[in-house]
Amino acid sequence: MIITLVFLAALLAFFLGWILSRTVQVEPWVADGGLLSDDLPDILTTPRVALGIFLAVASSVFALSISAYHMRIEWGSDWLAAPSPALLWVNTGVLVLASLALQWSWNAARRKDGDSLRRWLYIGGALTVAFIFGQLLVWRQLYVGGYFMSANPANAFFYFMTGVHGVHLLGGLVAWFRCTRRVWQGAGPEAVGASVELCTIYWHYLLVIWFILFSLLLTT
Amino acid sequence: MAELGHEATTYAPPREQPEMELPHAHSFVTTYIFSQDAKTIAIQYAITAISVGLFALLLSILIRLQLGFPNSFSLIDPTNYLQYVTMHGMIMVVYLLTALFLGGFGNYFIPLMIGARDMAFPWMNMLSFWFYFVSVIILMIAFFIPGGPTGAGWTLYPPQLMSEGTPGIHGGVLLMMFSLAVFIIGFTMGGLNYIITILQYRTRGMTLMRMPLTIWGIFMATMLALLAFPALLVAVLMVLFDHIAGTSFFMPAMFSMGEQTPHEGGSPLLFQHLFWFFGHPEVYIVALPAFGIVSDILATHARRNIFGYRMMVWALVAIGGLSFVVWAHHMYVSGMNPYFGFLFATTTLVIAVPTAIKVYNWVLTLWHGNIRLTLPMLFAIGFIFTFVNGGLTGLFLGNVTVDVPLSDTYFVVGHFHMVMAVAPVMVIYAAIYHWYPKITGRMLDETMGKIHFWTTFVGTYTIYYPMHYLGLAGVPRRYFAYGDTSPFIGESVQDLNAVITVAAIIVAFAQLLFIFNVIWSRKHGVESGPNPWNATSLEWQTETTPPGHGNFGKELPVVYRWPYDYSVPGAKYDFIPQNVPPEAVEKADDDGVKA
DSSP, X not given: OHHHHHHHHHHHHHHHHHHHHHHTTOOXXXXXXXXXXXXXXXXXXXXXXXXXXXXXXXXXXXXXHHHHHHHHHHHOSOOOOOOOOTHHHHHHHHHHHHHHHHHHHHHHHHTTXXXXXXXXXXXXXXXXXXXXXXXXHHHHHHHHTTOOTTTOHHHHXXXXXXXXXXXXXXXXXXXXXXXXXXXXXXXXXXXXXXXXXXXXXXXXXXXXXXXXXXXXXXXX | OGXXXXXXXXXXXXXXXXXXXXXXXXXXXXXXXXXXXXXXXXXXXXXXXXXXXXXXXXXXXXXXXXXXXXXXXXXXXXXXXXXXXXXXXXXXXIXXXXXXXXXXXXXXXXXXXXXXXXXXXXXXXXXXXXXXXXXXXXXXXXXGSTTOSOOXXXXXXXXXXXXXXXXXXXXXXXXXXXXXXXXXHHHHHHHHHHHHHHHHOOOXXXXXXXXXXXXXXXXXXXXXXXXXXXXXXXXXXXXHHHHHTOOOSSOOOOEETTEEOSOOSXXXXXXXXXXXXXXXXXHHHHHHHHHHHHHHHHHHHHTSOOTTXXXXXXXXXXXXXXXXXXXXXXXXXXXXXXXXXXXHHHHHHHTHHHHHXXXXXXXXXXXXOOOOOOHHHHHHHHHHHHHHHHHHHXXXXXXXXXXHHHTTBHHHHHHHIIXXXXXXXXXXXXXXXXXXXXHHSBOOOHHHHHHHHHHHHHHHHHHHHHHHHHHHTTOXXXXXXXXXXXXXXXXXXXXXXXXXXXXXXHHHHXXXXXXXXXXXXXXXXXXXXXXXXXXXXXXXXXXXXXOOTTSSSSSOOOOXXXXXXXXXXXBSBSBOOTTOOGGGOOBXXXXXXXX
């Protein structure tokens, strides 16, 4: 649980610091004296804060999975490392490109360049779908190779972790689809810029998570 | 400000809160069923939670009937008994308490108390309730399938969870896991809403340190829940894989009926770590909103500002943080590394410090207060008693050497029912008696309420206090029947069990009286007016009672003070609502403060 606790400690330290900075010098019993304004800065719009908190929740899921992964290795004696098909490297590249494409789409949104926004948004989504198909193909390769879920805990964790990551990405694709539909219907950069931004941040986050999971799967 | 020694320049005026667009309902379905109004969603949550809670109460009576009068009822066999125990625990902890405190009270009071029109994401809020509703339905389906619901105890420990001999190892386990997964997904949607709304939708002047402690409690509890429920989700998913796909996350190699089971090498201890990493914060997910609500009720009905408001806030935050590092005190006898025991005993005792701060502050709020023994106040004071009582036995169980002999005895049952069942339920009642007038415009009946309170308070003590003695005498929990236990357990234990059962039945009837009161007073209760308790917080200052769609009138209220301006010296009335500017406060006449 060390990994989970480190994650939580970092989160709580941030939260405690924020709470203390907003509450220590305040005398709440004073009427209309004016209190330290504790509105979040304007840059933290409601959707951005919502995404941030959702990412904290998702990180909790991944941190706990990684903790469980280590504990299961340590406490069982039957761990046989699962193979890492070469296709995983290709998939990783595809996901990096997907993240980059969305970044360019976001950049285009900030430049108010509707054509570029649309193009990169489509490409980003297509690359993500390709990544998910790639992951399914990896599952298929492992399955054909006899690496069933039930055969070994390493396999089980492989399917579990890639599955949880994939489901998060599918959830992201729902948001991407809603955004893309609006673009399709002719919405400009002003209208969809904020949505593209949220998608991009979420994609970058899932890319980082994928790097962590992938390196974990490679090293154990 | 000058006389307080502060530089006026350090302050910035709070931001003007822009008006939000509200989804308006146009038909019966969108008004009452798929409503996006937080108040309606709150009532949907509350009705569902209380209904399923009453069902769990019925289960507990069935458990007690068997324990008090063994083998007198043919309906209850060992299989059913274990299923009742399991479902009673799970329903009460997750589907009643968590859902009612956060989904019910959270939805109703967050927007009203912080001066918002509604939740930040009304549609997601609605979805959250319907996920919860579906999770309850999935849970209940288990009673109608062959084999019935799981009987592995609410802690769902593998390998027992999936081993032959435990009731409901096929469909029962699956439905429980699906139900929990749906609940968690639904809760995450609701929880995001509560946090965002509190962070972003406070009205002008409602700074963090002017929020009622109810909101602080709900805020911290939601944070805990958002970070702790993932542990349960991960555990649930892995159990599902073990069950459906034959993996061995948790299931060790075992022999059943002379054959080796398909599992090998899994770690039951891993499940316990994941489960209690959720399970212990869960205690505080229930307790923190209760702490907040009880603080507000004590202040209002004692006509005094809450003692040590800032300390109360920091104690909530400290308890929230510490609650993540005490989980393994549930596992002293699990076979984990014994050195952990010392570590977790220490953190467990440390958490008693902020908790004690809160208890002292409640008592000091009452000190020299103008106490009115209204129904909410009775329940709030009842909470202090039961909570302190249950908390002190927690100090016993937090110590490894004391816990080891008491593990899995009735001492533990007595402890957690006192601290986690009776205490929060006392607050739920206090809250319902306190806010029912705002929700319906009518008071709950006083006489029925007093009968309800005294029966519940004395009755629950009669139920749970003797259980501590049963535990010290060595009576194990979860047993269907004890068989011949002489000379280890005296015969008087059976008499005590019979007394407890009779008390439990009486207490259960008192709860039915409460339900009747809630329904009856809806039509026949005395009209309450908008602010029957002369309370200060914003929900009592709405234009209409009950509050309409959008909560407040044309303009959102502006907040000038904290919600604890009771009995302010020099003021004409003994309460000053949060939205009254200093220049509008009426000065006292010569004859002093008026109530």
